[in-house]
Amino acid sequence: MKKTNYNTKSWFCLLSALTLLLVITVTGCKDDDKSPDPTLEIQKNTMSFLQTGGNDVIEITTNQNWSFNTPPTWLTLSETSGKKDATVTVTATENKDYAPREFTLIVTAGSLSGRVVVSQPGLDPVLSVNPKNIGFEVDGGTETVSVTSNVTWTPQLSDGADSWLTITVSEDKTGITITSAPNTTAEQREATLTLEGNQEKSDVVTIIQDGPANMTITALRALAANSKTDYTYVTGLVTSDNTGKNIGDNQMIIQDGTGNAITLQFTEEHNIAPGTQVDVLLNGGSRTTVNGLTTINNLKTANITSVPTATITVNPTVKTIAEILAGEAGDGLLVKIENVEFKDITQTYGNQPILWNGTEELPLAVAATATFREQKVAAKNGAIIGHITNAESWKLVLRNTEDTENMTNDRLYDKSRLKLSIVSYAFGNQGGKLPVDITTDTDITWTATVSAGAAWCTLQPATGSGSGSFIVTTEAYSGDNERTATVTVTAPDLDPVTLEIIQTPTAKREFVLSRWSNSNLGAKLPATEENMSGPDYKDTWGMYYQWGRNVGFPHSGAETTIAANESITAEQAQEMTEFITSNGDWLTNPGSESVWNDRAGSYPCPSGYRLPNQMDLLRIYPSSEDKGTFSNSQSVVVYERLEDRPGVPDRTLYVYEGNSKIYAIKKFETADAYILRFEMLGEVGKNLYLKITEILADENTVFDNATDAEALFAEATESEVRIFPAAGMLNMSDGATLLAPGAAAWYWLDKKMRCMYILNTTRINEAGAICGYATPLRCIME
Structure with a gap:
């Protein structure tokens, strides 16, 4: 076994190093060496911007790193x-929406955070029109309304209005053009145009169009031949009866x-029944x-409205045959003629029988279609009813045989009678003689006498x-x-x-102005x-006529035109309804005519x-021109030929107020003198008119200033006035443009x-004009 040896010195060195490391570690954890606490402060927690946007700031105070x-x-x-x-600068853009908007900004600094609530309102929705009320005249036209809006909208006409109104919205949606058709109904009409927008916004335009003007029967009768009657209506009681077929099925007399x-x-x-x-x-x-x-012809039965409760009462007007023959009953009038009988009772109504009263005679007018044409005429005397007509001569138009039901008396005029050649006569103040014929079918003796107290009137012979x-x-x-x-x-x-004999005193003087009509034709x-x-x-402006044409056009202009050309003759032009446009005379080949009748063949006057x-x-x-200039200040006497007679002309004295009045004594220093005052009244460009006032004077009348002249008018007990509107004239080149309305005439x-x-307000005088223009007419008594 191997023996291991340990080095004591090495182990000592390792132990010393470990000890030193522990000391250093313990020393670094002492309290007085810690980091500071985090802080965060924001000076506002809300921020509001306008709808249009803008800038604002947030002040941040912190010891930390921060972020939003x-x-x-x-x-x-x-x-x-x-x-x-x-x-930090905060910028908000414009809010183009209608809803408000909001956002919370959060700033974080370390472990801390803060909030800023940012808000901005939306658009205020707007939708409005101007004007809110529009009126159209009866002949229609075009008007425009402006639209102010920041919402989406759609236009909507009220029920039925699209039959007479047309709307056109401009591309930029800032305007609407409204066009009205002519009003062919019998009354005023009304509609609404509603603009429906989002955001619960809307606005309304009220549209009213005039109804037709009421024309009286008198005014209709006074119209010139071929005058148009558009945009008018008439009210009357039906007196004719077409069931008798003595007038057309399509005719009506009111x-x-x-x-x-x-x-x-x-x-x-x-x-439509009579009554x-x-x-x-x-x-x-x-x-x-x-x-x-x-x-009034060319009418539509659809335009007849029956009035449930009649307010007009018509009884036949009692007239004599003599009055009818003298034109004292207008054509169409329902009349009652008393004490008459048919002259020949063997005739039928279809024989156009003659009524008479023993003296005057009046024929009947019976159509070939009349249901009673083959019936025998009433055999007795009495009252008869019918309409008067003047077809070649005055005649009576029966409605049916019921018009003769009061002819029940014994006949009167089959016996012998006396008849005078004249039944009334007026002598002047000089007196005189009047031959009178007596007609009778017998040799009976007659006697003529004068009423008591009339010794100034004698008869020879008296029997x-x-x-x-x-x-x-x-x-x-x-x-x-x-x-x-x-x-x-x-x-x-x-x-x-x-x-009847009448004798008048010395003739009363008449006003010269009295012969002039008081209305434009x-x-x-x-x-x-x-x-x-x-x-x-x-x-009051009336119709407008090209010189030598008996065809009138309204001040709004002709409906149709035709360019002047060689094929149009003066005679044809009297029947044409078109305005003949030209750059001069509407008649391309005029003759040598010098007065209206030479070209037109007649006057358009009544x-x-x-x-x-x-x-x-x-x-x-x-x-x-100089005598008719209102700014004159110099009085003057001039010669003027006021009568078509040889010798020295009459004289006229002119005196000027210097502004808007002129005074003139015509036939100055004679017993027939008369004074005229000329005044310009009304508003230029609108309703300007010339007012002429006449008072009578004599050979002793004179004045030399406007004050004295005006005093004579103030003292006058009688005067005559005529007013002439400054109605302009229709342009000869288009027949539609009215030149100088309210400014000249x-x-x-x-x-x-x-x-x-x-x-x-400058002057008045006789002047020249080209025949192609159309001007108003003012007629004068023959």
């Missing part, structure tokens, strides 16, 4: 980690409560004459036999009041006949100060009226290319 948790994309930290104290009638003609048959009150929309119609009846004559003589008269006498002719067993409203200052002042000529205008207007005269001119 990962923030969302809308938050940015200038530092996400670091050592010891630091200032009447108001004041004795005015109009005939309506539809494109199809109607079944029904109706409102009839006149869209598509125009004024014409059919079989002697003033008519006779059979047919003959006598002369009525009246003395000259210087009284102030009218006087009358009755001449009565009698014969045994015959009914007496009478002649085709106007819905007369030109009065009340109407000019009201909301419907444009209704019966008894015509267009004014240059002398007519001069009687009520300044004679030249041109009114055609009878003479070619001449007109009455108004230039805002």
Whole structure:
């Protein structure tokens, strides 16, 4: 066995080393050599940003290394980690959403941590429109509303509104264009446009469109031939009966409560019974004459509305045959003629029999379609009812045989009778002689006498036999009041006949302005100060006419146009409804015509009226541009030919206020003198108008300043006024553009290319214009 030897010195060295290591280890664990405790302090624990975003800071105080948790994309930290104290900038982006947002930032430092709650509000949802109320005129148009919004929205029209409204949203969603079709209903209509947005936001636009204007029967009758009646309606009581088929199945005669009638003609048959009150929309119609009846034609039965409870009462107007033959009953009027009988009772109604009262005669008008055409006429005397027509001559239109049911009395006019050639006569103040014929079918002796107290009226001879004559003589008269006498002719067993004699005093002077119509031709409203200052002042403007054409166009412009060309003749143009566009005269090959009738063949004015000529205008207007300038200040007397007679012209005194009034004494220093005052009133560009006031004067009337002139108007007990709206004119190049409305006016005269001119508040005078333009017309009595 091997013996192991241990080295004592080696073991001692190992033991000493172990002892030294233990000493060092124990010494390093003493308390006064420990690390400091960790600290963390944050100066805020909440942070709020505006919706638009922004910056804020977090102050960190710590003895440790620190770091933040990962923030969302809308938050940015200038530092996400670091050592010891630091200032960290927090940036928030704009919140483009409607929901608020929040995040908790956590900072960790050693074993410690801190929290900062970051919040930001969302968008405030907005949706609004401006304006919120829109109005359209009856003929439609286009309006735009602006939209302010930060939400998604969709537009929605109220039920049924899409039948007359169209909406277009702009690409950037900041506006909506609303287009209205013309209102072809009988009343005002209303709709709403609702914008429905998210975030529970909405807004509403209220849309109202005017209904058609009510036109009276009187206004319809006054329209010029071919005038359009679109966007209007008429109210009346049906007095015709088409079941008797003496008028067309498609015709209807209505009447108001004041004795005015109009005939309506539809494109199809109607079944409206007499006695029904109706409102009839006149869209598509125009004024014409059919079989002697003033008519609005081309109407639709769908536009008839029956009024449940009638407010108009119509009884037949009692008229004599003489009054009807004298035109004192307008066509279409339902009349009652008393004490008449058919002259030949062997005839049928289809023979167009004649009614008479023993003196005057009135034929019937019976259509080939009348259901009673083959019946014998009523055999007795009494009252008959029917409509008046003026087809070539005045006639009576029966509705059916019930209109003769009151002809039950014994006949009166089969016996011998007396008849005078005249039944009334008016003498002037100078007196005179009147031959009167007596007709009778016997040789009986007759006697003529004058009523008591009328010694100024004598008869020669005062008696006779059979047919003959006598002369009525009246003395000259210087009284102030009218006087009358009755001449009565009698014969045994015959009914007496009478002649009414009237003698007038010295003729009363008339105002020159009284001959001028108070309305523009085709106007819905007369030109009065009340109407000019009201909301419907444009209704006074009337229709617009190219010179020498009897076809009117509304101020809104022509519906259709045609370019002037050689194929259009003056005669054809009177029947055309298109506006003839041109750069001059609408007639390509004009002749030598110098007045309206030479080209048009007639005037568009109502019966008894015509267009004014240059002398007519001069009687009520300044004679030249300088005389009609309102800014003048110099009084002047000038010669003006106011009458078509040889010799020295009349003189006119002009006096100026220097601003907006001119005064003129026409026929100055004569017994027939009269004073005119010219004033420009209303608002330029809107409802401007010229007001002319006339008072009578004499040879002693004179003034030299506006104050004295105005005093005469203040003292006057009678005056006459005419108002001329500054209605502009339609452009000849398109027939649609209204030039200078509310700022100027041109009114055609009878003479070619001449007109009455108004230039805002600057001047008034006669001027020239090109035939292609369309201007208003003002008619004057013949």
